[in-house]
Amino acid sequence: MKILVAVKRVLDANVRVRVKTDQSNVDLSGARMSMNPFDEIALEEAVRLKEKGVASEVLVVSCGTTACQETLRTALALGADRALLIETQADLQPLAVAKLLKAVADREQPALMLLGKQAIDDDHHQVGQMLAALLGRGQATCASKLEIEAGCAIVTREIDEGTETLSLSLPTVVTADLRLNEPRYATLPNLMKAKKKPLVVFTPADLDVDVTPRLKTLQVAEPPKRQTGIKVAHVAELIEKLREAKVLA
Ligand code: AMP
Numbered sequence: 001m002k003i004l005v006a007v008k009r010v011l012d013a014n015v016r017v018r019v020k021t022d023q024s025n026v027d028l029s030g031a032r033m034s035m036n037p038f039d040e041i042a043l044e045e046a047v048r049l050k051e052k053g054v055a056s057e058v059l060v061v062s063c064g065t066t067a068c069q070e071t072l073r074t075a076l077a078l079g080a081d082r083a084l085l086i087e088t089q090a091d092l093q094p095l096a097v098a099k100l101l102k103a104v105a106d107r108e109q110p111a112l113m114l115l116g117k118q119a120i121d122d123d124h125h126q127v128g129q130m131l132a133a134l135l136g137r138g139q140a141t142c143a144s145k146l147e148i149e150a151g152c153a154i155v156t157r158e159i160d161e162g163t164e165t166l167s168l169s170l171p172t173v174v175t176a177d178l179r180l181n182e183p184r185y186a187t188l189p190n191l192m193k194a195k196k197k198p199l200v201v202f203t204p205a206d207l208d209v210d211v212t213p214r215l216k217t218l219q220v221a222e223p224p225k226r227q228t229g230i231k232v233a234h235v236a237e238l239i240e241k242l243r244e245a246k247v248l249a
Contacts, residue, residue, distance in 0.1 A: 001148070001170075002057045003046040004110035005080065006101055007039040009064055009071040010121040023219050026121070035071050038116025040078075042176040044183040045146055046114050047079030054148050057081050059108060063092055063100050069199060076194035077186035083199040088211060090204070096211035098130035103207035105135060110171060112153060117142045117175040128175035138168040142177040 011017065012032040020027045035043075049055040060075040062068040063086040072083035086100050105113060113135075118125040132139030140155035144163070147154045153168045158177065168174075186194075204211045232238045242248040 001049075001055045001111040002059060002108065003049060003055045003112045003114060004101070004105060004108060005039070005043045005046045005058060005060050005075070006097075006113070006115045006127065007043060007060050007062050007071055007075050008036040008116070008119045008121075009033050009062060009068045010036045010119055013037055013120060017222075019220050019222050023221055025217065025220050033067065033071075035074055036116050036119045036121075038118060038120070038176050038178070040183040041178065041180050042114040042116050042174075043075055043078055043080065044181045045143075045176060046112075047184075048181065049112075049146075049148065050079065050081075055112070059084060059110065061086065061101060061104050063088065063097050065089060069201075072199055073191075073194050074186055076197040076199070077190040078184060079190075081197065083197065085199065085201045086204060086207065087201050088204050090211045091213050092211060093213050093215055094124045094126035095130055095214060096204075096209070097127050098134055099209045100204060100207060100211070101127070101131050102134040103209050105131075105171075112148070112170060113173045115173065115175045117177050128173050132173040135171070135173070137172050139173040139175075140166045140168055141175045143174050144177050144179040146174060146180065 011028060012034040015032050018027040046055060046058045050058055058080045059082045060072055060080040061084045062072050066087060068085050072085055076083055084104060113131060115128040128141055129139060140157060142157050143155045144158050145156035151170055153170060153172050153174055154165065155174055156163050156165045232241060239248060
């Protein structure tokens, strides 16, 4: 069974986000970039399935600039077998990424497509759902447990009421939530070995996919600064203050 894992290069989760002075976007110049944390979890799950003998191959795919090769090399060091970069300078929006991944899935025919539930840079939470729709396959988002049994993916998801367990026939799309597993770290020997693993580069044109943006970002702004809090003596004063601030009627 082949597993395709989509990995996005994003601003490192520990870096403070800066907005460009013209408010056109987030300023990424010189910023530390990493693999999207939910994609690390998706990849870890794929590698564990391979280690258990359930999967035979793990293919990692990233869409973006040449710099994504670094993210793909990390994925190879973490246990993926092959990497594919779909290289473009375009501002990739979720539908374009989903179309690119579908084109790869059509060629590679993976039984399981594992993605992160969302990319932490733009928080779209859309690519997995769009990919499943484009492929006409089932989907299980926000997986907290995944098992493969008799040609099906058995996925547990955390929902408001508790947990929900779904059975999906393969091929299918699953997106990873935080509690699915705890990803490993790449060791130095594996980082060295990863340099020799295959990494091929395509362009969207090679896959016949139009990645023209459909959405226009009007403005990116930093969240308003938090105001300093005050201490109140008792509940009655708290209610009075909330009424003054028009938080309470
Ligand atoms: P999003 O819908 O943008 O929040 O992203 C959901 C998931 O889609 C991510 O966790 C990745 O697994 C995948 N994804 C999004 N953008 C890319 C990209 N540029 N390259 C590869 N995978 C991506």
